[in-house]
Amino acid sequence: ENLRKPCVSNEKQGFLKFSEIIEDIDSNNILFKCDIEGDEYSLVKDLLHYSNKINIIAIEFHNVTSNYQLFFQNIISLKQQFEIIHIHFNNYSKFDSFIQLSEAIEITFINKKYSTVPQIESLEFPISIDMPCNPHKEDYKFTLK
Numbered sequence: 001e002n003l004r005k006p007c008v009s010n011e012k013q014g015f016l017k018f019s020e021i022i023e024d025i026d027s028n029n030i031l032f033k034c035d036i037e038g039d040e041y042s043l044v045k046d047l048l049h050y051s052n053k054i055n056i057i058a059i060e061f062h063n064v065t066s067n068y069q070l071f072f073q074n075i076i077s078l079k080q081q082f083e084i085i086h087i088h089f090n091n092y093s094k095f096d097s098f099i100q101l102s103e104a105i106e107i108t109f110i111n112k113k114y115s116t117v118p119q120i121e122s123l124e125f126p127i128s129i130d131m132p133c134n135p136h137k138e139d140y141k142f143t144l145k
Contacts (some may be wrong), residue, residue: 087105
């Protein structure tokens with residue numbers, strides 16, 4: 001029996017590849033939500049390749065402070081086809097005060113073909129609809145400039 005785990009990873013053997021899943025979806029109206037504990041970095045090229053099918057991406061990036069160059073490279077790549085519409089620092093993760101980032105960051109993107117969001121000089125986070133991931137700890141505050 002060749003059973004495959006119902007998990008996605010482009011790098012781990014035995015897991016489904018992103019392309020195997022998205023090519024089977026007969027829609028150009030996809031909201032892709034991703035929290036895969038570090039393997040999200042391996043999906044960015046596929047997200048861009050299939051951007052014609054994806055309207056919104058909600059993704060949690062892990063190991064941000066220890067891999068901040070990889071994190072920023074992926075954000076720059078995604079911004080080719082998508083605009084950032086929301087950011088939330090996960091307050092269960094550590095916060096690095098030197099680089100002003102948390103170890104896990106949740107980011108929501110919208111496909112540029114739908115984006116009418118004007119460029120904003122700066123944004124204060126969290127916003128009123130945000131809830132701390134850890135309700136017993138104050139949410140991390142930051143300004144996006």
